[in-house]
Amino acid sequence: MSDSIFFAPDIRQHPFLTEDESQHCVKVLRMKEGAQIVVTDGKGFFYDCTLLQAHPKRCAVGIDRVTQIDKTRNEHIHIAFAPVKNMDRNEWFAEKATEIGVDEITLLQCRFSERKEMKTDRLNKIIVSAMKQSQQAYLPKLNPMIDFGHFVRSSFEGQKFVAHCYQTPKTLLAKAYRPNEDVLILIGPEGDFSEEEVHLAMDGGFLPVSLGENRLRTETACLAAVHTIHVIDQINPSSHLQNSTNPILK
Incomplete structure (x- = not known):
């Protein structure tokens, strides 16, 4: 596969690159007509x-x-977190999580949130770039900011x-998670969730967990x-996991 992958979400209906992708192709990579390129739609397909x-x-x-x-794993990983004030740190997480593999990210507005609103355009660009750099065919879904209470009351199968x-009873995430199942994990702001928010989440079926002894950003x-x-899913691979590519000639 080519080192450079381009993103065109509607390539089947509209076989054109976006302006950003076109500029990168022509101005940065200096590609000419007749060049062979690889494009992904972020929906599980590569296009030569x-x-x-x-x-x-x-x-x-x-x-x-x-x-x-085919997806290399069966589980759907969803992280819902309260963005921090420093945008670079939010972008760092979105980039690295996409490289490792995340399916959905939701931005939470909590009681102690440093950000009460947040535009997603820049973060989406970071996610698209990370998907291409890591040569993946699936684009993680980024959801706009939502009130914590409203979010934890919404349905989720997993x-x-x-x-x-x-300092209340918690289970280590590595011990609580059952391998190869869909999972949603809530991460609070720098000041943590409020106690009321923790109880609200628990009332909604969320199990309290710890990520280790150290306090993390x-x-x-x-x-x-x-x-x-x-790591848990790699140690305990699903017997139903498929990991292959299926060529479909045009």
């Missing part, structure tokens, strides 16, 4: 394409071959955990949670 029109604002491509990529630092805790799930 020919560059038909090398325009810095709208590259046209021809699809030569389509390959469906295991649910709330990580907090209060929000973005570190988020990444530690993602990595913990991956």
